[in-house]
Amino acid sequence: MGLSAINKYSKAKKVGEGTYAVVFLGKQVQTGRDIAIKEIKTGQFKDGLDMSAIREVKYLQELMHINVIELVDVFSAEGNLNLVLEFLPADLEMIIKDREILFSPADVKSWLLMTLRGVHHCHRNFILHRDLKPNNLLLAPDGQLKIADFGLARSLGAPNEDLTSNVVTRWYRAPELLFGAKHYTEAVDLWAIGIIFAELMLRVPYLPGSDDLNQIDVTFQALGTPTEDNWPNVSSLPGYNDLKIYPEPSRQELRKRFIAATESALDLMSGLLQLNPAKRWDTEQALLSNYFGKELPVPTKPENLPKLTKKE
Amino acid sequence: MMDIPKGPKSTLVRKFQEEEASPASPHEENSSPTNNGSTGKLTSTIQLARPFLTRNQIIHAHSKNVENQVAFDQRRSQVFSFLMKASSSLKFPARVLETSMYYYQRYYILNRFDINTYLDVAVTCLFVASKNEDTIKKLRDILALTNQLRSQTLSSEQSEIYRKKILNFESKLLETISFDFRNFHSEEFLIKFNKVLHKSKSDSYLSWLILFDSYQTEISLKLPPHVIALSSIILASKLEDHRASFKVDFKKFGCDEKLVNEGLLDLLSLYINSFNNTNLSVTHNDYEIRFMRIKVEFDESKPGFIKDIESTVLNKDEFFNQRDFSNGERRYMLESQKKRLYSEIGK
Numbered sequence: 139m140g141l142s143a144i145n146k147y148s149k150a151k152k153v154g155e156g157t158y159a160v161v162f163l164g165k166q167v168q169t170g171r172d173i174a175i176k177e178i179k180t181g182q183f184k185d186g187l188d189m190s191a192i193r194e195v196k197y198l199q200e201l202m203h204i205n206v207i208e209l210v211d212v213f214s215a216e217g218n219l220n221l222v223l224e225f226l227p228a229d230l231e232m233i234i235k236d237r238e239i240l241f242s243p244a245d246v247k248s249w250l251l252m253t254l255r256g257v258h259h260c261h262r263n264f265i266l267h268r269d270l271k272p273n274n275l276l277l278a279p280d281g282q283l284k285i286a287d288f289g290l291a292r293s294l295g296a297p298n299e300d301l302t303s304n305v306v307t308r309w310y311r312a313p314e315l316l317f318g319a320k321h322y323t324e325a326v327d328l329w330a331i332g333i334i335f336a337e338l339m340l341r342v343p344y345l346p347g348s349d350d351l352n353q354i355d356v357t358f359q360a361l362g363t364p365t366e367d368n369w370p371n372v373s374s375l376p377g378y379n380d381l382k383i384y385p386e387p388s389r390q391e392l393r394k395r396f397i398a399a400t401e402s403a404l405d406l407m408s409g410l411l412q413l414n415p416a417k418r419w420d421t422e423q424a425l426l427s428n429y430f431g432k433e434l435p436v437p438t439k440p441e442n443l444p445k446l447t448k449k450e
Numbered sequence: 451m452m453d454i455p456k457g458p459k460s461t462l463v464r465k466f467q468e469e470e471a472s473p474a475s476p477h478e479e480n481s482s483p484t485n486n487g488s489t490g491k492l493t494s495t496i497q498l499a500r501p502f503l504t505r506n507q508i509i510h511a512h513s514k515n516v517e518n519q520v521a522f523d524q525r526r527s528q529v530f531s532f533l534m535k536a537s538s539s540l541k542f543p544a545r546v547l548e549t550s551m552y553y554y555q556r557y558y559i560l561n562r563f564d565i566n567t568y569l570d571v572a573v574t575c576l577f578v579a580s581k582n583e584d585t586i587k588k589l590r591d592i593l594a595l596t597n598q599l600r601s602q603t604l605s606s607e608q609s610e611i612y613r614k615k616i617l618n619f620e621s622k623l624l625e626t627i628s629f630d631f632r633n634f635h636s637e638e639f640l641i642k643f644n645k646v647l648h649k650s651k652s653d654s655y656l657s658w659l660i661l662f663d664s665y666q667t668e669i670s671l672k673l674p675p676h677v678i679a680l681s682s683i684i685l686a687s688k689l690e691d692h693r694a695s696f697k698v699d700f701k702k703f704g705c706d707e708k709l710v711n712e713g714l715l716d717l718l719s720l721y722i723n724s725f726n727n728t729n730l731s732v733t734h735n736d737y738e739i740r741f742m743r744i745k746v747e748f749d750e751s752k753p754g755f756i757k758d759i760e761s762t763v764l765n766k767d768e769f770f771n772q773r774d775f776s777n778g779e780r781r782y783m784l785e786s787q788k789k790r791l792y793s794e795i796g797k
Contacts, residue, residue, distance in 0.1 A: 189586055211781060213782070
């Protein structure tokens with residue numbers, strides 16, 4: 139099937155179907171490069187073209203970074219919108235769940251480094267991702283990690299603008315979102331990265347709340363309940379009521395929970411998981427931390443990272 | 451997301467013009483199994499986004515799509531006051547309204563003006579603007595309100611047909627704007643520029659009123675947001691103090707003087723020709739006479755303007771040809787991807 143006179147793409151097989159899109163695998167005919175085609179369904183929806191499609195086009199068209207998925211082309215044909223994306227066969231969730239793979243500390247460092255670099259690029263362009271989770275961190279055949287799914291992304295709002303707190307998959311949701319804050323910043327993405335970091339070390343989801351209420355409990359049981367002392371004005375947030383007050387975990391307790399973690403790994407994780415978003419580390423602080431700077435081992439080269447053992 | 455363009459805009463526009471005529475032309479392919487068209491050929495087009503157009507380009511586009519320019523202009527002010535009412539009833543922020551006004555004007559650059567559907571187009575523009583500004587509302591709710599404003603009562607069956615009609619307009623609008631969702635809002639620049647220039651609060655407010663009025667003109671089709679902001683600020687200073695200069699340190703604000711002059715010219719014509727339709731007239735009714743004086747002084751200063759595109763070039767430009775969005779396929783690129791496009795064509 140020809141898709142354009144200049145850049146031809148072939149659609150080989152359907153690999154997935156979401157609520158608003160069907161994903162096909164294919165090739166760029168001229169170069170033989172593997173690509174994925176996201177065919178956005180329009181028409182049958184009550185509200186026309188989905189917002190997430192608009193967001194993906196809007197942000198990915200302008201972002202270009204090795205750790206952000208590349209939007210190769212945008213097509214409109216037969217009433218459908220087609221997004222041609224680079225082909226990324228695996229994601230971090232699949233790797234975490236693959237019990238036959240052993241992670242070395244250097245591997246974890248490498249994945250975290252690539253995640254932070256990609257997110258840093260988004261943030262310096264004032265774009266919030268708002269849905270970071272292992273499932274959205276895709277892995278290229280050469281080992282590079284790429285941030286994908288910009289369906290919830292938006293640009294950093296003006297100070298007087300209300301943002302919806304109903305973002306980020308529950309387990310990766312920052313406390314300010316759990317409290318229903320209408321004003322938040324890049325810090326929500328950094329919290330999610332902190333949780334992903336913990337998950338990489340534990341190999342199981344760190345804070346798997348069963349529903350929104352339970353998520354609040356699970357989060358604060360592990361990391362302590364925010365109070366006016368460590369987070370001034372937190373009690374004025376709409377969701378801050380009927381809370382069980384848990385103490386913040388001591389360093390010793392964290393060491394016990396994350397047995398393999400080094401001191402600078404714990405520093406970084408605690409920095410990313412600061413309850414108060416104003417105190418939470420930003421991407422620059424995280425990237426320049428001792429964990430990446432001084433401490434050995436050096437991160438594994440992307441091409442040497444573990445790959446999926448099972449092929450679908 | 452928007453960077454201030456570094457180079458002078460005039461050359462940019464001309465360059466588009468000269469180079470783009472060929473890539474925008476349709477490339478025909480052999481028949482494909484997915485195509486049932488009677489010709490047996492699949493039309494494939496590549497479209498570079500053109501966020502800004504020149505004065506002549508707009509005139510040229512209207513000459514193709516608008517039969518009666520006077521009627522078109524009248525309907526446009528009617529549509530804008532309709533959009534203002536709808537947007538405030540739906541409690542949309544001002545930027546949704548502004549984007550919808552921009553989309554409405556953009557729509558008729560490539561589509562024929564039809565007296566029977568222009569309000570439907572306006573509703574569609576408001577709907578798409580609300581999506582792009584992250585303040586989406588259900589189409590059903592938008593239609594309920596706009597139908598009420600238009601005193602249009604529809605049965606549930608008619609509503610369903612009407613909803614589909616709007617969704618059809620949506621896909622036409624999306625193709626018209628080349629799936630280019632970059633927003634162009636001048637307010638942020640206006641506030642920051644005023645601050646850097648140490649303008650008083652009242653001068654800044656005046657420039658804000660002028661900026662809001664600018665959306666009633668074609669300025670947003672022509673000029674990038676920071677230029678519109680600077681033009682509004684210069685005009686505001688001039689209104690308050692006749693000794694103020696038309697010139698500022700343009701480079702400091704990333705603006706080309708000639709483009710700022712274009713902005714000033716359009717703003718002055720707006721206030722001279724239809725002062726009573728502007729929002730400024732509500733708060734500053736006594737300012738009307740000042741614009742004539744400023745215009746005379748502006749002309750005497752012999753301002754430079756960008757060299758517009760010749761009609762011979764315009765006539766060859768296939769960008770302005772009638773589009774058929776129902777057939778074939780179109781590939782959309784931002785102008786920043788131009789290099790890549792030319793390297794592909796070179797092969």
